[in-house]
Amino acid sequence: MTPAARCASAIEITDKILFGQAAEQVLTNWARGHRFAGSSDRAAIRDLVYDGLRCQRSYAALGGAMTGRGIIMGGLIAQGADLADIFTGLGYSPTSITPHEGQGPALATLPPAVVFDCPDTLFSSLKESLKDDFELIMQAMQKRAPLYVRVNQSRFGITEVECALLEEGIEVTANNNVNYALEVTKNARKVQSSKAYLSGSIEIQDLSSQAVIAALPDTAAMRVLDYCAGGGGKSLALAARGAAAVFAHDANPRRMIDLIARAKRAGTPIKVLDTAALEGEGPFEMVLTDVPCSGSGAWRRDPENKWRQSIESLKEKTKVQAEILKNAARLVTTGGYLAYTTCSLLTCENEDQINAFLANNTDFSIKLQQSFSPLTGGDGFFVALMQKNAD
Structure with a gap:
């Protein structure tokens, strides 16, 4: 053509x-x-x-x-x-x-909202949330997102994977800040048909999504629940880094339809739970809640979602986020951790949610709160880690 x-x-x-x-x-x-x-x-x-x-x-x-x-x-x-x-x-x-x-x-x-391709409904919220970085981040969102893969560290070494990919003409660069993260710099479209991918050596996963898991405490001796597992990317990352057991749950089980096959390919056992089975398997030493959100941090990869946003849909999402935190907190054992993550740039979905939760749940204390900027290569992400204290 x-x-x-x-x-x-x-x-x-x-x-x-x-x-x-x-x-x-x-x-x-x-x-x-x-x-x-x-x-x-x-x-x-x-x-x-x-x-x-x-x-x-x-x-x-x-x-x-x-x-x-x-x-x-x-x-x-x-x-x-x-x-x-x-x-x-x-x-x-x-x-x-x-x-x-x-x-x-x-x-x-x-108008700036046009110049930076920002929906009018979220313009003020984004500007207030991002402050001095607003223009730079919005400009970054106008460009294509780099492709990152995560090396399955439970079975493969990073050098081994780099060499295997190079044999198929796929060039990668290791990230200095996130272990086992590789940026694909050449022939990105070949990744999903590569031997490395099909053998479970690598999984496609955004850099910031990998960084969020890396920021969590050592889970080697923990039973971990991925409460909002979706496609299971974070479940797989948790299993690869090591845990006593990893469980995956989602309010819509259809989102996890490919997870068992992906886990089998990666050689990392994950047990999928429906809602009725949660209490029977719990409590857990760590519960991860990767909640539904505006997705504003991932607009480069999902630009359609940017133009679907409304004030009403954002209000509904923040209600759902608060409800998820409340329900997930009940599944955390004393001394265990509750992790909250979003791929959002908005304060109302991030810091505000954590502040409200802690105000209403005095048995939890904050241990970590961190934002990952799109300016560092990955999506915009937020993570907060809270620990359940003894009564």
């Missing part, structure tokens, strides 16, 4: 996303209907679409319309491309540009 044809396809896909269809589903359906498109074409189109979603407001402003055409055109303008080379109207290229297209205002003249 020519660059122009790729842009035309990205426009078509983006329009469907703007009308409410899920990006991954639209991209999958497009690929099925366009078998002639090679892997490099699909990858390039995917990048165009996701770059557009990350920078939806600013690109639409540059392109003159909140449409697929306007967003893709705005992205090309931002890159300094010559629109006349793409919008020719010939063959499979987009229709020719009109005299009024590509004449959008300079970004510097637009």
